[in-house]
Amino acid sequence: MQNILFNILGYFSSWVLMLVTLMIALFAESTHTYFSGRSLSRRGMIVSLLPLRDIFKSMTMPISLPEASVIRLSTYLPCFALAALIPIAASIPFFSFLPIMDNGGDLIQILQFAALSETLAILAIFSLGTTDAQITANRMIRELVKLIVPMMAAFISIAFYYSANGIQGDPFSLNVFTTALHMTPSAPFSLAGTLIFIFVIFSQIPHSNAGFGCSLLENCELPDFNGAPRSMLQLWSIFRAFLVVALVTHIFFPWGYFKGLNAGFSISWWAQSVNFAAFWTTVLVMRVFGVTLCWKVMELLEKKVRIKNSGVWLFIILTTVATLLVVYEGIKISMEVAAF
Amino acid sequence: MISTLETGYFIWNFTAWLKIYLLSAGVFCLLTFIIKKNTGGSLVSKKMMRGCERDIDEGFFEQIVSSFRSRIMQPWFDFPFSHILSIVLLFLLFAVALFSKSGVE
Numbered sequence A: 001m002q003n004i005l006f007n008i009l010g011y012f013s014s015w016v017l018m019l020v021t022l023m024i025a026l027f028a029e030s031t032h033t034y035f036s037g038r039s040l041s042r043r044g045m046i047v048s049l050l051p052l053r054d055i056f057k058s059m060t061m062p063i064s065l066p067e068a069s070v071i072r073l074s075t076y077l078p079c080f081a082l083a084a085l086i087p088i089a090a091s092i093p094f095f096s097f098l099p100i101m102d103n104g105g106d107l108i109q110i111l112q113f114a115a116l117s118e119t120l121a122i123l124a125i126f127s128l129g130t131t132d133a134q135i136t137a138n139r140m141i142r143e144l145v146k147l148i149v150p151m152m153a154a155f156i157s158i159a160f161y162y163s164a165n166g167i168q169g170d171p172f173s174l175n176v177f178t179t180a181l182h183m184t185p186s187a188p189f190s191l192a193g194t195l196i197f198i199f200v201i202f203s204q205i206p207h208s209n210a211g212f213g214c215s216l217l218e219n220c221e222l223p224d225f226n227g228a229p230r231s232m233l234q235l236w237s238i239f240r241a242f243l244v245v246a247l248v249t250h251i252f253f254p255w256g257y258f259k260g261l262n263a264g265f266s267i268s269w270w271a272q273s274v275n276f277a278a279f280w281t282t283v284l285v286m287r288v289f290g291v292t293l294c295w296k297v298m299e300l301l302e303k304k305v306r307i308k309n310s311g312v313w314l315f316i317i318l319t320t321v322a323t324l325l326v327v328y329e330g331i332k333i334s335m336e337v338a339a340f
Numbered sequence B: 001m002i003s004t005l006e007t008g009y010f011i012w013n014f015t016a017w018l019k020i021y022l023l024s025a026g027v028f029c030l031l032t033f034i035i036k037k038n039t040g041g042s043l044v045s046k047k048m049m050r051g052c053e054r055d056i057d058e059g060f061f062e063q064i065v066s067s068f069r070s071r072i073m074q075p076w077f078d079f080p081f082s083h084i085l086s087i088v089l090l091f092l093l094f095a096v097a098l099f100s101k102s103g104v105e
Helices: A002-042 A051-059 A071-083 A085-091 A107-126 A131-164 A188-203 A228-252 A255-262 A268-304 A310-339 B014-038 B060-078 B082-100
Strands: B004-006 B011-013
Touching (some): A228 B014
């Protein structure tokens, strides 16, 4: 009995500590909105400097749903959508200083939970039952496809590259990606492909055009849906964007460099702390500056390419090129091994 | 009951994923339920529009923050050694999680 209690206490402590790390997501979002707000206000555009204020404000307001909504689904589905992001967070190394799951989750399982989370969020919007909600849900489906397709292509092609490289065990494991073989200059095609993947994935993170933030339902969208469920959905969208950044950063983080840097430390927890701080600083910088840069560059490219649906075409072409580059590197290695 | 799926390529620990998902869903649903109960417990008319309505006091959020700060945070800040106690609390959470090893699947 004492053991069970102690186990539950330990598990809950790890969970709470992981939520502390999730606060970085909110910090990154507010920092980003602060910078973009300053830049846009210089051009005469008014952007709320405190998007989080609205989220927490609506937490304290009575729940309001449209008359046509399925009440229980609209109220509680956002909670399940947000909860489905937590296992993903738990499987990313360094999301918690303590591994609540075995550090180094499987990318296929991560994508399954991501799809589950997105589906629940879309269902929550559909359950509102209004025409506006249907338009928003349809937009969310399009955004989901545009985000998850390049991620799947990236994970599958990089896993293929590692399989061709002779990696034993699960090529989809995040631990395999920490070997960072796909980012070495000796594999130029794979390096170029991964960089294109990073650009495509970052540029497809759903965001509002007004404040360039990741929060869902900004700009008075669905005004008759209010209260805690709306806040949950907005928190969900911010966490989702942050998790995507953390996952993608994990793929190209210079693990080799940091392992070399830590070699001088004989104390393992100190080396772990250095890695922890370095990784989260990178994620924070990528979220605040890297993602914004990708959004802006994609916007510019869409304007330059003067064809109908230029954004979709760019997305398809870049994803295909990146996949081919990484797969080509894998095939090249297979051929070299076969020749040897 | 199968708790892990193990092949030559991957190991999926279903129990670990399910436990953390259900715990998170439970906590978030409970939070929503408490908020719903405290803010009236029933759905109000659709006149309330977040971020768009004009009849809500602009200082509403500030009032909440101010009362939270004065009633809950301030007594804690006034307490001597509160910062040390906060660090100790976080350290305790860390130690319990680390040494119980229950979080590690």
